[in-house]
Amino acid sequence: ELKVEQNPLFLSMQEGKNYTIYCNYSTTSDRLYWYRQDPGKSLESLFVLLSNGAVKQEGRLMASLDTKARLSTLHITAAVHDLSATYFCAVDITSGTYKYIFGTGTRLKVLA
């Protein structure tokens, strides 16, 4: 069974702290995506990781991909309240079916 697991599921952190969200997946894939969802809103694309060793950074967020370990990380540096949201990773299936499998999501709350 194809699985994409994120941990932690819930994360409450103080402003200014650093933390990492992990995304593990069970299938072969060389493409992984991170999305952000604000409460009651749609999904917004954050990062597209297209190969082993890919690293992308935008502001206080940095994402990386290790296809051999089947692991992606989303690192948060010096968190601010505006980063409070739910973060999803999604794995692109390489079998030719052209579909994603989404992770369970990590609900992040940054406390002032």
Place this chain on the structure above:
Amino acid sequence: NAGVTQTPKFQVLKTGQSMTLQCAQDMNHNSMYWYRQDPGMGLRLIYYSASEGTTDKGEVPNGYNVSRLNKREFSLRLESAAPSQTSVYFCASRPGPQPRNEQFFGPGTRLTVL
């Protein structure tokens, strides 16, 4: 450029009623997708269309049908709604099937089945 649009935004149905959720994109994308998101959960794929003229089942297709009307439009139909279909439904599109880059999501339809 409106991106991905969905109608309606909200809908309340009674058990057994039918309805069609509409989705359209103006980005000239080939692939389109329908997902459902239940409270506190991730997205589960219902159906997708890799290109115009093709549709395939996703993880949770039971109780739903789809139509890829043309390159722009992809509709989702509930023939006989059940309370278990209460959810938020998202439509998405991507340029694919090649290149396999990110999907772009619509604003969602919040459906309640009583």
